[in-house]
């Protein structure tokens with residue numbers, strides 16, 4: 218059996234909305250295995266978000282192919298098998314913390330009781346159970362981002378993709394968020410791919426991949 222979560226073969230993505238096409242990604246070939254800890258580094262505009270969106274199945278390549286051998290067809294990836302964390306937490310303002318964390322579980326068609334239990338468990342894992350009834354506006358930036366991490370972890374995804382998750386946080390808060398994230402993944406087979414400009418964050422991963430001008434440089 219092919220033990221690869223996601224594989225790209227010569228994947229390219231050209232955006233052609235404007236007058237001049239923008240080649241955001243050219244011929245990227247990579248494979249992500251269970252338990253991987255990969256940092257995606259490179260200058261702004263290098264193509265990191267573009268690659269993450271393709272890996273998540275949120276976008277389709279304009280050339281090459283992408284498959285998810287251990288996860289199945291693209292339309293079955295989210296919200297259960299792949300978890301996503303973005304630079305801003307994007308919590309829904311009228312919902313409490315626990316209700317925000319429940320969203321992917323409810324979308325994944327779990328029962329309301331099971332969704333609530335799993336959301337509380339995810340908040341426990343990230344050390345936030347005590348603020349489950351708060352509204353997003355009552356949270357600090359660091360707490361809100363931790364809630365977004367709990368929401369992504371709640372489904373026990375096989376692959377967690379994070380796009381500059383600490384980009385808006387001060388350094389100690391960023392470190393703390395990353396500590397909690399790595400701790401909660403310890404002993405699991407969940408693969409983590411993090412796009413980051415923060416070398417200290419990147420050095421805590423097993424592997425660093427570099428991206429420049431749409432070219433992906435994968436470490437052997």
Ligand SMILES: Nc1ncnc2c1ncn2[C@@H]1O[C@H](COP(=O)(O)OP(=O)(O)OP(=O)(O)O)[C@@H](O)[C@H]1O
Nearest residue numbers: 232234239240241260261262263264265266267268
């Ligand atoms: N929807 C879009 N339409 C047109 N061009 C786009 C679109 N999204 C991204 N681009 C362009 O594609 C290139 C790669 O962008 P991308 O966001 O993937 O880079 P990045 O490495 O994630 O940058 P950053 O570190 O600033 O987040 C850039 O030139 C960007 O302007």
